Amino acid sequence: MKKLTTLNNGIEIPYLGLGTFLAHGDDCAHAVEFALRHGYDLIDTAQGYRNERQVGKGWKASGRPREDIFITTKISYGNRGYDEALQSFASSLEDLQTEYVDLVLIHWPDIQDFDRTIDTWHALVELQEQSKSRSIGVSNFTIPLIERLLETTDVVPVVNQVEFHTFLYQQDLLAYCQNKGIQIEAYSPVAKARFFDHEDLRKVAQKHAKTPAQVMLAWLVNHNLVAIPKSVNESRILENADIFFELDNEDMQILDHIEPQTRLVKELGVFDD
Numbered sequence: 001m002k003k004l005t006t007l008n009n010g011i012e013i014p015y016l017g018l019g020t021f022l023a024h025g026d027d028c029a030h031a032v033e034f035a036l037r038h039g040y041d042l043i044d045t046a047q048g049y050r051n052e053r054q055v056g057k058g059w060k061a062s063g064r065p066r067e068d069i070f071i072t073t074k075i076s077y078g079n080r081g082y083d084e085a086l087q088s089f090a091s092s093l094e095d096l097q098t099e100y101v102d103l104v105l106i107h108w109p110d111i112q113d114f115d116r117t118i119d120t121w122h123a124l125v126e127l128q129e130q131s132k133s134r135s136i137g138v139s140n141f142t143i144p145l146i147e148r149l150l151e152t153t154d155v156v157p158v159v160n161q162v163e164f165h166t167f168l169y170q171q172d173l174l175a176y177c178q179n180k181g182i183q184i185e186a187y188s189p190v191a192k193a194r195f196f197d198h199e200d201l202r203k204v205a206q207k208h209a210k211t212p213a214q215v216m217l218a219w220l221v222n223h224n225l226v227a228i229p230k231s232v233n234e235s236r237i238l239e240n241a242d243i244f245f246e247l248d249n250e251d252m253q254i255l256d257h258i259e260p261q262t263r264l265v266k267e268l269g270v271f272d273d
């Protein structure tokens, strides 16, 4: 199976990345180093995770050349606005010890004052023009919010990073984004390890001699979604990388219809459900 997909600006992104939310200190640096040495080429961080310095440290320790790997960071909600985004991004580059990132996202939209979000977007466009980020995108954007953004800009986000897993199969958002050429990047892709006992998941896992986490991640990749599972544990980092296997139609039917469906991350009043 293919390990990379191509974004709407022609840049390739790996289907698998390491998430780093709640990864701190030496645990974070070690997880990044270990992952980059064991099959991961993408690291997902954010200003709000307060671990960009550790991510930079882990990458350097891995010895991987910069151009071999894909680094994503995000402008935090607190740094929204044109000047704030540019200034905070400069610190992100410094902490990450890099001249550029591969992707920078607006972490959360401001639904009370969407103009601020548009200002942040203009800063991201500027960063891309200055080659400080190879591509730019959004996170936690609903369909109406993407529509509002697209009314104000010709630059279509390459990615919308959203919560997406077998227990939150957002078909409408996926169809909409695919139609616009926006890649969905799935966060909380193993649903924070909360549903591994689910009978349907276990059934498919047993059939393929895989774990429930691997099945959840393979389901995403089989839907052509990028997945960024977080772990600071070596064996789980390895487990989460062994996900490039085919699920057949019967498996996909089962996984596409899992109940209950539930959203785990609800912040800033963005989502109705």
Ligand SMILES: NC(=O)c1ccc[n+]([C@@H]2O[C@H](COP(=O)([O-])OP(=O)(O)OC[C@H]3O[C@@H](n4cnc5c(N)ncnc54)[C@H](OP(=O)(O)O)[C@@H]3O)[C@@H](O)[C@H]2O)c1
Binding pocket: 018, 019, 020, 021, 022, 044, 045, 107, 139, 140, 161, 162, 186, 187, 188, 189, 190, 191, 192, 193, 213, 214, 228, 229, 230, 231, 232, 233, 236, 239, 240, 265
């Ligand atoms: N854009 C956004 O607003 C947003 C929001 C949330 C997350 N994210 C990004 O997406 C990444 C992933 O999401 P997430 O961290 O919320 O959830 P997740 O990756 O679904 O789950 C992470 C949790 O599951 C555990 N885990 C991971 N793999 C496991 C396995 N194979 N077996 C058992 N337990 C396992 C981890 O513990 P251990 O570390 O102990 O293994 C951790 O507690 C984040 O780290 C972050 O980079 C972005």
